[in-house]
Amino acid sequence: MVNTLADAMVVIKNAERARKKEVIITPASKLIQRVLRIFQQHAYIGEFERYDDGRQGKFKIALLGRINECKALLRLNLKIDQFEALERRLLPAPGLGTIIFTTNQGIMSMKEAEEKKIGGVSLCYVF
Numbered sequence: 488m489v490n491t492l493a494d495a496m497v498v499i500k501n502a503e504r505a506r507k508k509e510v511i512i513t514p515a516s517k518l519i520q521r522v523l524r525i526f527q528q529h530a531y532i533g534e535f536e537r538y539d540d541g542r543q544g545k546f547k548i549a550l551l552g553r554i555n556e557c558k559a560l561l562r563l564n565l566k567i568d569q570f571e572a573l574e575r576r577l578l579p580a581p582g583l584g585t586i587i588f589t590t591n592q593g594i595m596s597m598k599e600a601e602e603k604k605i606g607g608v609s610l611c612y613v614f
Contacts, residue, residue: 493559495519495546496611499532503554515544521594522587522611523548529585529596531557531613557613566606570597577612584614 495512502510512519515537523546526532533549565573565588574597578584586597590607600607 490559491516492518492522492611496557496559499554500557503550503552506552508550510548510550512546512548513543515546519546525587525596526613555614557611559611560609562608564608567601567604570601573609578614584612586612
C-alpha cells in the first residue's frame with residue numbers, strides 16, 4: 488500500500504535539508520493540498536501551486552527554510568483528552584509545531600480541533 492502523504496512529507500523534509508528553494512511533489516491529491524494549506528497558514532512553506540502534467544498532477548512548493556522535521560503518522564483515532572499526550576510525545580516543546588488531524592468537519596490543526604472540541608484521526612506533524 489502506498490501512502491502519498493508520507494512520501495510528500497519525506498520529499499519536503501529532504502528538500503529542506505538540502506536547502507532547496509522549491510520542491511515538486513507528485514502525485515497531487517486533495518489531502519496533500521489541504522495539508523499544504525495548513526502548512527502555509529502556519530508559515531512553514533511559502534506559496535504553492537498545483538499544475539496538471541497530463542497524469543496525476545504535481546505541486547510546486549516554495550520552501551522558506553523553517554521546517555526541521557515533518558512526518559506522516561499512523562492514522563490513530565484520538566479523543567480530545569489524548570491530544571496533550573500526543574503533543575508531548577511528538578513535538579519538542581509545547582506550542583512549538585503543528586499536528587494535523589482529519590475530523591468529521593475537515594482537515595485541521597490540533598489547536599483548531601481543540602477549540603471546536605472534536606476528536607479526529609492523526610495525519611502528520613511539522614515543526
